[in-house]
Amino acid sequence: MPTSYNRLAGRSVERLAALSDGIFGVGMTLLVLDLHTPLREAIQGEDDLARALAALLPQFVMYLMSFLTLGIFWVGQQTQLDHLDRSDRHFTWITFGFLLAVTLMPFSTRLLAEFSASRVALIVYWLNIAVLGGMLYAGWKYANRFGLVKAGLPQEVAAAVCWRIVIAQSIYAAGVLLCVVSTRLSIGCIVLVQLYYAIAPRFRPMARA
């Protein structure tokens, strides 16, 4: 009997996407709760306020980083779901693993921002990104193997999605290995990779036009 149920369960790609958007939406706004406005009593004039806001800058950058990372993985997941014809129970649970890592991203980012010289914090952060990438990879492999993708998806598209994840994760791992030299070097490297994935390719088609 359970087998029969399992064949029915979790088939809607739309609802999986809607749940993901809800979780991403909350995750992307959660860290903003940490941005507190300066206390009125502590501020005497414009200079005080400007200085208090400048002191918020590290938290703001941290917020930006978390937003950026979630943005990158949202695009990654959305691209995959876009090519799915249907979901199934097992794909749903792989996605849940992915979404769990999404909700933990604000925590890992905050940890790294607080302890930017610590290898432990860096490894926690990297583990989080590795789980995100690993789940995306597992989901895509599963979807292709068990016929969840839309009919007529060219082989090179399926391969491009996989390659993308493997390359990105390799660069992340290489960046983390740099922490034998310096953790801050690692962080700088990871941020650069993320900015590249978010911004850099945007200029290409514009140049083409």
Place this chain on the structure above:
Amino acid sequence: MPTSYNRLAGRSVERLAALSDGIFGVGMTLLVLDLHTPLREAIQGEDDLARALAALLPQFVMYLMSFLTLGIFWVGQQTQLDHLDRSDRHFTWITFGFLLAVTLMPFSTRLLAEFSASRVALIVYWLNIAVLGGMLYAGWKYANRFGLVKAGLPQEVAAAVCWRIVIAQSIYAAGVLLCVVSTRLSIGCIVLVQLYYAIAPRFRPMARA
């Protein structure tokens, strides 16, 4: 006049699903607010940080458990809505009962994690799961009796969904009964059942392939 309104109200399955996804999305990320990064002043070196993170482990496991439970019931509800042709006012209110229990799940899970030796906490947790299951069951029965399901739904599908709930709830109840021996045994049993529902069946189709 009200009768006429009641016949019009709550007919959209899509919006019921969207509301559910919103509530599940918030519920699944709410507990992460409890995961606080260690205070910078309290941390002297890498060892301190590693120990502080290890101390967060019980909270993390609690988070995982809550996420898992909500995931299981999300799949359950999604499977049902997937087979509905339309909703109506009464089905909507049964779903609201279900969603109320969803929003309380983080509370019950936290309670059980805090007081893992307490039968009172265990019973609260079990009541929450029982309401979730009971509402799912009531909703499905109602939908079948009043013609909300899609035309041509085979009888064995309708039965499979019911059986699934009854079996799962029976195992939960049996697990809770074990608390006459030990509450921790009960909790262990419930966690195993949940892991089985989430992970175990995933390997079967892979083996078949």
Place this chain on the structure above:
Amino acid sequence: MPTSYNRLAGRSVERLAALSDGIFGVGMTLLVLDLHTPLREAIQGEDDLARALAALLPQFVMYLMSFLTLGIFWVGQQTQLDHLDRSDRHFTWITFGFLLAVTLMPFSTRLLAEFSASRVALIVYWLNIAVLGGMLYAGWKYANRFGLVKAGLPQEVAAAVCWRIVIAQSIYAAGVLLCVVSTRLSIGCIVLVQLYYAIAPRFRPMARA
């Protein structure tokens, strides 16, 4: 130029519904943050825990009431949007007024629960419900007058929706007037009306079957 823009703006019923579901979803889970698990240090045994949970009951009832009210108005709004063919800019802003009142509902409910003997708190709560009803009414009137409803909507349906709001709001107002006798009588009356709208009509079609 702005006129031209205004004719284009806010036309999607689907996105208005999606935004509403997001706001309702957050609003319906927000109050659960107030349900704190008892502190472990304060609890010596099962009796202590049972008593601490019993002490949470008023907060739980308050949560239930807020959930119920939002549920009633969610059904009301969903029923309206369901009959709309398209939206426009002005309907969108009427809906924003409605959604603003939705986000304030947890505040009003908490206020009334804290100060259940106070007429001021009762009037704030009633104002909130009156705005919810008023905005729903205004939205429906506007949609009918400016041709946003689906073609072929029978006149009696349009009238039924209006009547529903007028009757419900009249009963609420009458309930509030009872506060010249006793505020608690008013609250009891309002809760009964809400429970009636949520639960009572469910049994009718079952009896018919």
Place this chain on the structure above:
Amino acid sequence: MPTSYNRLAGRSVERLAALSDGIFGVGMTLLVLDLHTPLREAIQGEDDLARALAALLPQFVMYLMSFLTLGIFWVGQQTQLDHLDRSDRHFTWITFGFLLAVTLMPFSTRLLAEFSASRVALIVYWLNIAVLGGMLYAGWKYANRFGLVKAGLPQEVAAAVCWRIVIAQSIYAAGVLLCVVSTRLSIGCIVLVQLYYAIAPRFRPMARA
């Protein structure tokens, strides 16, 4: 290989809209967490409660302002997405910039409400609005240039959307320049513009009818 992936990524307008609705939904309800009910111990009678609620008024107005601003930009974004046939990776990232500014709006509004006499606070608030407007503008320009808009969109519609943003942003900038006279004059001016965009045009079609 990455190029190939980039051509596939971020194509769904629907999911972009859903993520936006999630983020707007959370953002629009976040500030309500600041509205605390008065403490029961501090309140002796009806007068005390009325006074305590009156003291909440500035926070309530601040909440209203933030809600209004987000509402205006939600309508703006929705109108654009409504005319898109598809999205692409770069448009997605422009939207992420927009959504980042959305999540920061509660912070800027609170800052301005706290320090209503400060030019620094006013400039931060204005920067936030300028980024919102700038991203909307960039997104629309990009969508038109790279063929993301629906076929047959009249040239004057595309122009009307651009003009709308340019005019609104010019008025905002002019309002901010008034701070050389007085910051409170600037704020008053901005609030009036926002109220105009939200409410004023609603009466026109009614008058026409």
